[in-house]
Amino acid sequence: MKIRIRKCTQGDLGKVVDIERRSFKCPYTESVFLYHLLMNPDGFLVAQKDGVVVGYVIGIAMGRKGVVISLAVSPEFRRKGIGSRLINEILDCLKSTEEVDVQVRIGNRSALKFYQSVGFKKEGIIKNYYSDGEDAIIMRFKRIIS
Numbered sequence: 001m002k003i004r005i006r007k008c009t010q011g012d013l014g015k016v017v018d019i020e021r022r023s024f025k026c027p028y029t030e031s032v033f034l035y036h037l038l039m040n041p042d043g044f045l046v047a048q049k050d051g052v053v054v055g056y057v058i059g060i061a062m063g064r065k066g067v068v069i070s071l072a073v074s075p076e077f078r079r080k081g082i083g084s085r086l087i088n089e090i091l092d093c094l095k096s097t098e099e100v101d102v103q104v105r106i107g108n109r110s111a112l113k114f115y116q117s118v119g120f121k122k123e124g125i126i127k128n129y130y131s132d133g134e135d136a137i138i139m140r141f142k143r144i145i146s
C-alpha cells in the first residue's frame with residue numbers, strides 16, 4: 001500500500017476532523033486543529049493514500065522535551081502500518097528533543113500497545129486526567145544519545 005506522509009494544509013482540516021470524530025470520545029474541534037496548524041506547521045503531518053487523507057499526527061518540541069498532541073488513523077485503514085509511519089516521521093521532526101511524551105487514556109488498550117510497539121514505555125499515571133474522570137498513562141520515548 002502506497003502511503004505518502006506530508007505536512008498538513010488548511011484544506012486537509014475537514015478530513016482530519018472527520019478522522020478525529022471517528023477516533024475519540026471527546027474529539028478536538030476544527031479550531032483546535034487550525035490553531036496547531038498556524039502555530040506549529042512543521043509538526044502537523046498527514047498520511048495520504050490515493051489522494052485521500054487517512055491519518056494525522058501533531059507533535060511539538062519544547063526545548064529538550066517533545067509531546068505528541070494527537071495521532072489517529074481512519075478506522076478502515078488501521079493495522080496497516082500507517083500509525084507507525086506517522087509516529088516515526090514525527091519523532092524525526094522532533095529529533096532535537098531527548099524524549100517525547102504522549103498521554104493515553106488508561107482504557108485505550110490498542111493505543112497503549114501501539115506506542116509500546118514503536119518504542120515508548122510507560123512512565124507514569126495521571127489520575128482523573130480527562131474531563132470524564134479517566135486516568136491518563138504517560139508513555140515516553142527516550143532517544144539513545146551517544
Ligand SMILES: CC(C)(COP(=O)(O)OP(=O)(O)OC[C@H]1O[C@@H](n2cnc3c(N)ncnc32)[C@H](O)[C@@H]1OP(=O)(O)O)[C@@H](O)C(=O)NCCC(=O)NCCS
Pocket residue numbers: 023024069070071072073074077078079080081082083084085102103104108109110111113114115117
Ligand atoms: C493507535 C492508532 C493510531 C494505531 O494506528 P495503526 O495504523 O493501526 O497502527 P499500526 O498499523 O502502525 O500498528 C503498529 C503496531 O501497533 C500495535 N497495535 C496497533 N493497534 C493495535 C490493536 N488494536 N491491538 C493490539 N495492538 C495494536 C501492533 O503491535 C501493531 O503491529 P501489528 O499490526 O504488526 O501487530 C490507531 O489505532 C488509532 O487511530 N486509534 C484511535 C485514536 C487513538 O487512540 N490515538 C492514540 C492516542 S493519541
